[in-house]
Amino acid sequence: MAKESSFDIVSTVDMQEVDNAFQQARKELAQRYDLKDSGAEISLDKSAGTLTVTAPADFVASQVIDVIGSKLIKRGIDLTAVKWGDSTPSSGGGVRRCATVVNGIDKETAGKINKDIKAQKLKCKVTIEGDKLRVSSPSRDTLQEVIAFLRGQDYGQPLQYVNYR
Numbered sequence: 001m002a003k004e005s006s007f008d009i010v011s012t013v014d015m016q017e018v019d020n021a022f023q024q025a026r027k028e029l030a031q032r033y034d035l036k037d038s039g040a041e042i043s044l045d046k047s048a049g050t051l052t053v054t055a056p057a058d059f060v061a062s063q064v065i066d067v068i069g070s071k072l073i074k075r076g077i078d079l080t081a082v083k084w085g086d087s088t089p090s091s092g093g094g095v096r097r098c099a100t101v102v103n104g105i106d107k108e109t110a111g112k113i114n115k116d117i118k119a120q121k122l123k124c125k126v127t128i129e130g131d132k133l134r135v136s137s138p139s140r141d142t143l144q145e146v147i148a149f150l151r152g153q154d155y156g157q158p159l160q161y162v163n164y165r
Contacts, residue, residue: 005143006136007164009113009150011105011157013081015046018101021071022051028067039094040064049101051082056094058087065097078158102157104131109155120149 022044029035029042040055042064051068055061069079081102090096105113110128117126117135122145124137137143147161 004136004138005140005165006134007143007147008162009105009133009135010131010160010162011081011102012160013049013077013101013103013158015049015101017075017077018049018051018072019044019046021068021075021077024071024074025064025068028071029064032067035060035063035067042068049103051099051101053097053099054090054094055097056092058095061087061095061097080156081158105133105157105159106131109157113150113153113155116153117146117149120146122146 022042026042029040038056038060040053040060040063042054043052044050045052053061053064053068055064065084069082072079072082082099083102084097084099087095087097107128110131110133113133114126114128117124122137122142123139124135124142124146127134127136135143135146137146143164150159150161
């Protein structure tokens, strides 16, 4: 009997690349003519995985977010991995927007992925292991079909397929 093949579905972001994009965006804020003396600032908390933009107005905050987004894309980070919150008033009449970097698959999304795979009626087994899912099947072709199916779906965060054996 053939042994079982498997792969893991994970959602991870390289925080070093986020830090590099943050540093580049900070430099661009200091050099760009329209943002240089606007009072806009960005900060990164690597341990908590949060980005914070402080700006004098919503328009300026959205400009800074666009700059950060372009730097993240250049660094190979999917923008769906960054969840921006709503604008909140900050001291001095400005606004503050916070973003969290999504790392791991939460239980709700994992359950939805599991349900969608089962709805395809493929001969495979899905197990939820913490913040990742393991899909196993005797047929490698079935695993390829699962990956192709999941690439066509949108779960609000980037998915990676690792440990394919």
